Structures are given as structure tokens and as C-alpha cells.
Amino acid sequence: xxxxxxxxxxxxxxxxxxxxxxxxxxxxxxxxxxxxxxxxxxxxxxxxxxxxxxxxxxxxxxxxxxxxxxxxxxxxxxxxxxxxxxxxxxxxxxxxxxxxxxxxxxxxxxxxxxxxxxxxxxxxxxxxxxxxxxxxxxxxxxxxxxxxxxxxxxxxxxxxxxxxxxxxxxx
Numbered sequence: 001x002x003x004x005x006x007x008x009x010x011x012x013x014x015x016x017x018x019x020x021x022x023x024x025x026x027x028x029x030x031x032x033x034x035x036x037x038x039x040x041x042x043x044x045x046x047x048x049x050x051x052x053x054x055x056x057x058x059x060x061x062x063x064x065x066x067x068x069x070x071x072x073x074x075x076x077x078x079x080x081x082x083x084x085x086x087x088x089x090x091x092x093x094x095x096x097x098x099x100x101x102x103x104x105x106x107x108x109x110x111x112x113x114x115x116x117x118x119x120x121x122x123x124x125x126x127x128x129x130x131x132x133x134x135x136x137x138x139x140x141x142x143x144x145x146x147x148x149x150x151x152x153x154x155x156x157x158x159x160x161x162x163x164x165x166x167x168x169x170x171x
Contacts, residue, residue, distance in 0.1 A: 002152040021051040055082035060089040070101020078109040098162040100149035
């Protein structure tokens with residue numbers, strides 16, 4: 001859900017998003033939700049999405065911003081050197097970088113976050129704090145050019161902040 005929300009919000013602003021993954025193919029997305037019967041989130045099959053470019057073929061200089069959705073995807077994403085290099089490029093150049101839910105884990109896998117103010121899914125808060133960031137329990141937070149959010153319920157707060165940072169970078 002959050003992946004498509006991000007895409008549609010960018011399109012509404014006249015921005016052409018490009019979706020990348022390990023390989024160009026049709027990718028199955030999943031939907032995470034919370035059910036009071038369970039102690040953790042549930043997972044169901046969601047929509048599929050067509051991947052436009054493989055990580056290895058992404059030239060970060062061609063892009064104005066980078067968004068990392070959450071869920072289990074970031075666990076896989078941070079295993080790819082190309083992803084860590086891409087995220088590192090955006091951090092080093094202070095370019096707009098947004099990550100939500102489990103997405104911030106890709107940021108601290110790519111670059112130190114010591115001293116940053118960030119938020120993330122509660123389940124990885126200990127990891128964020130061990131990485132040296134200050135966890136801020138808020139729907140979305142801006143730290144420099146990095147915008148982080150706790151999860152999909154916070155999308156209405158996250159995307160305006162990301163678009164704000166993206167707009168400031170374009171001026």
C-alpha cells in the first residue's frame with residue numbers, strides 16, 4: 001500500500017517516479033496490517049508492481065530524491081551493495097531521502113546515523129538507537145534532507161514532509 005501511495009503522490013505533483021529492485025520483473029507486494037488477535041503485524045498478498053530498473057543500473061545523479069518503503073523489503077535491500085551505495089550517495093550529497101517503517105534500516109546500513117533524529121517502526125527502534133540515532137515517536141520527522149516515518153498509517157504526514165524537502169532541494 002505505501003509503495004503505491006508514494007508513487008501516486010509523486011505523480012500528483014508532476015514528478016515521474018522510477019521503481020527499482022534487484023531485477024527488472026513484475027514484483028509481488030504484500031500488505032501488512034495489525035490485528036488485535038496477534039502480537040505482531042499480519043501479512044497478506046497485495047498488488048503487483050512492474051520494476052523499471054535494476055539496482056545495478058541506477059545512476060543516482062539522474063534522480064532528485066529517493067524513497068524507501070517499509071515492510072520486509074528493506075531487509076533484502078540492504079544486502080545489495082548497489083543499494084547501500086545509492087543511499088550513501090543521497091546521504092553524502094544531502095539530497096532528499098525518505099524512508100518509512102523498516103526503511104530507515106537501509107539508511108543506517110549505508111551510513112552512520114549517530115546524532116540524527118529519526119523515527120521508524122517500533123519493532124526496530126532498538127536497532128535505530130544502537131545505530132546512534134535519537135528515536136522520536138512522531139508520525140514523521142525531518143533531519144536535514146532525511147525524512148523518516150513510523151509506518152503506513154503516517155503516510156499523510158510523511159509525504160508532505162518529503163515533498164517539502166524535495167521542493168527545497170529543487171530551488
